[in-house]
Amino acid sequence: MRLRGITPPGRGPVLALGALMSAVLALAGCDGGQEPVGTVKAATTLGPGEGQLDLVALPGYIENGSNDPRVDWVTPFQERTGCTVSWRTARDADDMATMLRDPNRRFDGVSAPAEVAGQLVAGDRVAPVNPDLVDGYKRLEPRLRNLLKQGGKFYGVPATWGSNLLMYDTRAVQPAPQGWAALFDPAAAARYSGKIVLRDSPLTIAEAALYLKSRDRKLKIKDPYALTPRQLAAAVRVLQRQRPYVQAYWKRPADAVGAFAGGQAVLGGVWPYQVDVLSRAGRAVQSVAPAEGVTGWTTSWMIGARAAHPNCMYQWMQWTASPDVQQQVAEWTGAAPANPQACAGDRLRAAFCGAYHVGDRGYLDKVIFAHAPTKACTATAAGARDGEGDCTDYSEWTKAWIETTKLPKK
The missing domain is CATH 3.40.190.10 (Periplasmic binding protein-like II)
Structure with a gap:
């Protein structure tokens, strides 16, 4: 068949x-x-x-x-x-x-x-x-x-x-983005305010954590899916600062395709699926494997x-x-x-x-594959400071994601 x-x-x-x-x-x-x-x-x-x-x-x-x-x-x-x-x-x-x-x-x-x-x-x-x-x-x-x-x-x-990539409209985004900072750094995201799309999933917090891993080494983030309360709070603050610039959080892959095809989005976090569909349709898009790391x-x-x-x-x-x-x-x-x-x-x-x-x-071998965040990890394994405690679990990630992206903007 x-x-x-x-x-x-x-x-x-x-x-x-x-x-x-x-x-x-x-x-x-x-x-x-x-x-x-x-x-x-x-x-x-x-x-x-x-x-x-x-x-x-x-x-x-x-x-x-x-x-x-x-x-x-x-x-x-x-x-x-x-x-x-x-x-x-x-x-x-x-x-x-x-x-x-x-x-x-x-x-x-x-x-x-x-x-x-x-x-x-x-x-x-x-x-x-x-x-x-x-x-x-x-x-x-x-x-x-x-x-x-x-x-x-x-x-x-x-x-x-699958893997999570950056996709951008080559006609609108210059220079080409190199990593997650293009989405999560407030100054960078502001350049494309209202034309950014992001995957609607609590696990997207991991991409913000990868950005912080390079940006703020004092957080000592090792595994972006194993975050202490302090590390999770830092990633949530990144998302809160980013939110005013986001056009939409896509749930269905086709929604991100439609946003790029219609010009409502020029930069976003996507899967290879959207890149493949838009490229075959002749759209001026390119994908980037983020320098900070590719999640999957x-x-x-x-x-x-x-x-x-x-x-x-x-x-x-x-x-x-x-x-x-x-x-x-x-x-x-x-x-x-x-x-x-x-x-x-x-x-x-x-x-x-x-x-x-x-x-x-x-x-x-380079992809950082998602796993369910769980408290069953030590602070040392998560790269936290001594005595900071265990990691946060998926329910905490979900609560943070909803409060940051779903509730009315303050």
């Missing part, structure tokens, strides 16, 4: 403050004292499929042709395995948190982004994966596989990944701790890791495939693979 130039489906609106915070707190383990479901062991052998598979997924990770008849990797899976797939689609990571906050909810598998995956592992809501039972697992990028390793166990099968993200298939259909789930993880399905998912979602063989032969366009750095181990 060949898919060309397909635009990925959009993502839904941001949740209300109260609903979002309750979802984040619940996923972090603050859900009224309810106990997690309990740790389970990885499977050692597989039996026949159970005939059913219940999944939770982000938009675009499960397609059966209903959105586009050319986009269907569910039907052939069902025909081959006898596992009938049913699923619920989460609008985004926050909506997924809401779906999974009930510890009594049973699911066989979930396509989890990093901020959700970390909390699922911490809450014992997903089971370790036995890589030996996933044919083709070793062909997936080693760096991505190791991101899901904790205590000698693997907690998922990488599906897609992953989405992985994880198996539920109480999966009722584990054999079908292992077959699904194997199916979605195959080069042909990876090719389809990459083109539909606008993300890089975890299996570099998706770029072999005539599967994906060479330009696509180049733009997304598929198979570029040197580039992958």
Whole structure:
């Protein structure tokens, strides 16, 4: 099946403050004292499929042709395995948190982004994966596989990944930006006031932290996803000073594309997807890998701790890791495939693979991949001063992001 130039489906609106915070707190383990479901062991052998598979997924990770008849990797899976797939689609990571906050909810598998995956592992809501039972697992990028390793166990099968870049309109932005300072330094951002776009995610705080890592070495920031209260407060102040110059915080990738195409934006933080789409459309845009460091993200298939259909789930993880399905998912979602063989032969366009750095181990090794911020790190590891305390968790990041970007401007 060949898919060309397909635009990925959009993502839904941001949740209300109260609903979002309750979802984040619940996923972090603050859900009224309810106990997690309990740790389970990885499977050692597989039996026949159970005939059913219940999944939770982000938009675009499960397609059966209903959105586009050319986009269907569910039907052939069902025909081959006898596992009938049913699923619920989460609008985004926050909506997924809401779906999974009930510890009594049973699911066989979930396509989890990093901020959700970390909390699922911490809450014992997903089971370790036995890589030996996933044919083709070793062909997936080693760096991505190791991101899901904790205590000698693997907690998922990488599906897609991407990096966060700077994009600018070459006609309007001169000289070319070199790093995150172009977005977060108030004097630099003021030059393009009202024409800056930024990704709408609490994890964007990490890019502000990278800017501070170079700008204010006294903060001793090491890992931009592991910030002490003092470091998080400093990053939030950067965002507060930047906010008057921001035109929009984009939730759907297509929103950033539209802003650049329509001239409402000339500078922003984006994914390779927007750069690829606009470049192919002939727009005068360029991307920059920020000098302070490139952040990245992953989405992985994880198996539920109480999966009722584990054999079908292992077959699904194997199916979605195959080069042909990876090719389809990459083109539909606008993300890089975890299996570099998706770029072999005539599967994906060479330009696509180049733009997304598929198979570029040197580039992958430099990307600072997101993980769920957690208190479970020492002040020393975070680069903090002695006695300053532990790190901040994702609920604190979310609260700070909402207060800085969603509430009325003061």
